Amino acid sequence: MIEGEFKFYPVGQGCFYGGSIKKNEEEFVIVYDCGTVSSRKFLLDSITKFKRIFKKIDLLMISHFDEDHVNGLSELLTGITCEKVIIPYYSPITRLTLLSNYDSSDEYISFLKDPVSYLLNTDKFEINEVLIIQNEDDNNSDFKAPEPKSPTENSNFENLKSAFDLIQKEEDKDFKSKVKIQEGKDYVFSEKAKYYxxxxxxxxxxxxxxxxxxxxxxGNPTEIINFQREIEELLNKTKDNKLSSLFDKTFIPNIKNIYRKHINGDLNYSSLSVFHGPIANENLNRIRVSIRNSFHFPINRRKSGTLLTGDSFLKKDEDYYPFYNYYSSYYIDKTLLFQVPHHGSWNNWRFFPNELSNIPCYILNYGHKRKKHPNKYVLRDLLTNSIFKNVLHNHQYQEIKYKIRIRSY
Structure with missing residues (x-):
């Protein structure tokens, strides 16, 4: 039997998701995001509980760089080994805009200045590898995730290979060259960083x-272009005329003024979404799912995956259809739990009818009694217009814990 056990931890306005996939004594530990802008007590308590159970992390995935998704990384990664971290790529200019949204700590500024160096070159972290992901083009319907091949008859539970035995992709050299240009000529590549x-x-x-x-x-939003023009003028006030020098608290007031001048509201930042779950095949006899404090039921093996979305934007056609086309009906049909993007924000949700309506369970992460999240109309849509009408709430006073068990013949 392989058993996956996962939890949305009670951290408030943010996200901290983690758990493990087990086979006998073997355990593969994952984390998706780790941050909050609610009281840090909730996040620190959750990290402490996580580290009491797990002594290592195999796969840490970061959806995007907003503070409420990353400001617990230092506490999470200190004193624990981590095999791989996966992050999206954001240019230095984009990372500078994030300094405008928060009263930034030194730790957060250091992360935004150079996320790869922050993760790999910090003495207190033990990280083996960082994988940086980009999407070069998703504007055609043929851009899809590859559907899996069913495991062969010889691929049984009693003869497991080591973890990460299938990263079926070569490093993207063109992407790596682009990073060099955007980060600046003095940017140093680490042997532990891979670009895909x-x-x-x-x-x-x-x-x-x-x-x-x-x-x-x-892409390259117009707001970013205008923001960048004034940022380039601000470079004249630095000692070395480097973008990296602007990641200093002395420049944050100037950056905030430029942001307010050229960017109306929040930018439509991209978030790294992750579908994960067992691959249904002829060797699996049964999948059973139990969700703590909610419901307990055996379920069709096609409904056994989790789709984590971070702060993805799904409202507009240009955002929703590339997302849906990529995962396609194959993965959407396999999704059991769906994380509603951006804490149930009106600006991020595509109201039904759409192809997400037959997902059995929707997860809302938010700060308890926060005014805007979740949006009441988004919540009403999920409760009245989805097929199964199951919504689970995750905030600083409510965790969500669930198990997925799969058995072989």
């Missing part, structure tokens, strides 16, 4: 469990 373009997937345990990654192509 979508489509990208990871399979583990002889292809019995898969992770499918999606990232909307951020």
């Amino acid at each position: 373009s979508l489509p990208f997937k990871i399979s583990i345990y002889n292809e019995f469990w898969e992770f499918i990654f999606y990232l909307k192509n951020f």
Whole structure:
């Protein structure tokens, strides 16, 4: 038997999701995001509980760089080994805009200045590898995640390979060259950093469990172009005329003024979405799912995956259809739990009818009694217009814990 046990931790306005996939004494530990802008007590308590159970992390996935999704990374990664971290790529200019949204701590500024160096070159972290993901082009209907091959008869539970036995992709050299240009000529590549373009997937345990990654192509919004023009003028006030020098608290007031001048509201930042779950095949006899404090039921093996979306935007056609086309009806039909993007925000949700209506369970992460999240009309839509009408709430006073068990003949 392989058993996946996962939890949306009670951290408030943010996200901290983690758990493990087990076979006998073997355990593959995952985390998706780790941050909050609610009281940090909730996040620190959750990290402490997580580290009491798990002594290592195999796969840490970061959806995007907003503070409420990353500001617990230092506490999470200190004193624990981490095999791989997967992050989306954002240019230095884009990372500078994030300094405008928060009263930034030194830790957060250091992360935004150079996320790869922050993760790999910090003495207190033990990280083996960082994988950086981009989406070069998703504007055609043929851009899809590869559907898996069923494990062979010889790929059984009793003869598991090591984890990460299938990263079926070569490093993207063109993407790596682009990063060099955008980060600046003095940017130093680490041997522990790898650069990949979508489509990208990871399979583990002889292809019995898969992770499918999606990232909307951020493009080059007009607001960013105008923001960048004034940022280039601000470079004249630095000692070395380097963008990296602007990641300093002394420049944050100037950056905030430029942001307010050229960017009306929040930018439509791209988020790394992840589908993960068992691969249904002839060797699986039964999949059973139990969700703590909610419901308990055996379920069709096609409904056994989790789709994590971070703060993805799905409202507009140009955002929704690339997302849906990439995962296609194959993965959407396999999804059991769907994380409603951006804490149930009106601006991120595509109201029904749409192809997401037959997902059995929707997860809302938000800060308890927060005014805007979740939006009441989004919640009403989920409760009245979805087929199964199951919505689970995750905030600082409510965790969501569930198990997925799969058995072989």
